[in-house]
């Protein structure tokens with residue numbers, strides 16, 4: 001595999017950007033080697049600067065549920081840009097996307113668009129604090145909610161990759177307001193509410209934690225969180241930046257049938273353009289400025305290009321059988337690889353939910369960040385590079401999940417299945 005052009009570009013980038021990148025996991029630190037510089041994508045495929053072709057299972061970390069350059073999304077972006085890229089004033093495009101989301105989602109009555117998932121979560125946390133008049137928040141070890149100060153404590157793959165649990169630069173006083181609990185542990189939650197009775201503004205969780213491996217939670221556990229939050233007057237915040245519009249149109253909330261008080265979205269709702277959103281009941285959202293006293297604003301919030309790209313993408317997601325088709329494709333890949341692993345007794349596992357999958361190299365069922373054996377990451381490093389050589393691209397960290405898109409064909413799934421199985425054979429020396 002030729003990587004000369006990527007290497008040259010990376011050397012230049014290192015002079016411009018910390019670590020040569022504008023987001024840490026892109027630097028390939030956990031898998032080693034040179035980050036690939038991508039130049040084009042179409043459907044399920046993408047090409048790097050050295051003209052290597054890959055079947056893409058990173059899909060820009062989730063937003064590209066239709067694959068690269070879907071014609072409807074592309075047309076929507078081009079048509080919008082012709083009339084201006086930003087006004088800093090209301091546009092019909094915002095109403096259109098809000099209507100599409102709210103009329104198809106029973107969990108929110110009002111929404112506010114922002115420019116990233118980080119901004120959505122940061123704003124939703126402020127709203128929870130403003131609404132409840134309480135300061136403390138509870139989050140879970142291994143869940144990532146973006147890089148705002150309050151939430152950068154034990155926060156998933158990016159930090160796990162670098163072997164640190166929290167970021168420098170977060171004021172101690174603020175970190176103390178964030179209580180971090182292990183996932184999958186009702187007792188820890190109960191104890192925490194006993195200790196901080198009347199002080200907890202919200203409990204934030206990725207209902208399908210997908211940033212530190214895929215840590216699928218028991219439904220009863222999520223229901224327990226719902227119940228204890230209701231009892232304690234604490235808001236339950238489901239961060240659905242990844243799971244929203246991926247586990248069906250109503251996300252993980254719909255999948256589990258649990259209604260959170262606050263929801264955050266991002267990724268898919270912008271059709272590949274920068275976006276985020278948070279939503280709740282009319283009563284809770286009435287606290288947001290200019291109606292209420294919780295301030296939040298943004299120059300590019302509700303950007304028309306992102307709104308129309310998101311609308312085009314979500315209209316495709318609403319088509320009959322869209323999600324069942326995606327799920328079937330994912331299951332085909334996962335079941336075939338799982339059979340291969342079992343047949344050969346390899347110390348590996350592959351799991352999925354809807355169109356998210358995760359391959360890992362440690363014990364059978366993993367529901368907590370601390371259950372992941374870091375030694376398995378050495379195997380992932382080999383696996384990742386072996387797959388690259390076969391033209392299959394995963395996110396460059398063993399803590400990241402894979403994303404299947406509508407654009408992946410049966411042939412892509414067949415090629416990928418073969419590539420996964422033969423890469424496992426190489427690693428485990430069949």
Ligand code: PLP
Pocket residue numbers: 061116117118119121144145146147206211239240241242266267275276
């Ligand atoms: N919340 C979750 C669950 C995420 O997965 C992410 C990003 O991966 C974020 C929040 C932050 O979103 P963004 O990267 O758009 O700021």
